[in-house]
Amino acid sequence: MNEAGLKGILGLCVRAGQADFGEEGCRKALKAGQCAVLVLDGAASDNARKRYDSWCRNAGVPLEEVPEGLIEAATGKPGIAMAVRKGPFSQRIIDCLNGQP
Numbered sequence: 001m002n003e004a005g006l007k008g009i010l011g012l013c014v015r016a017g018q019a020d021f022g023e024e025g026c027r028k029a030l031k032a033g034q035c036a037v038l039v040l041d042g043a044a045s046d047n048a049r050k051r052y053d054s055w056c057r058n059a060g061v062p063l064e065e066v067p068e069g070l071i072e073a074a075t076g077k078p079g080i081a082m083a084v085r086k087g088p089f090s091q092r093i094i095d096c097l098n099g100q101p
Helices: 003-015 022-031 046-059 070-075 088-097
Strands: 019-021 035-041 063-066 081-085
Touching (some): 003 070, 003 088, 019 022, 022 035, 022 081, 035 046, 035 088, 046 063, 063 088, 070 081
Parallel strands (some): 035 063
Antiparallel strands (some): 019 081
């Protein structure tokens, strides 16, 4: 994983208005079919992981885990989950998580 690149892309995504945060925001984005990838903080509890995993499986959306604190450091928003809307940012985030430059 390219952590520095991922941090930059997550921040740009938020500034472009292409992200939703928190349980309610993520759930709404998934149900509406707007979410392309859900990013979960490494500090998430087991129950939260199971809940988000279930929602993502039902919506057919990948769930990607990032190191603890990365979402807040990149976006300035506290929370354990970030739903990224469909578009170029979502693919770039997936590429960064898979180790591509």
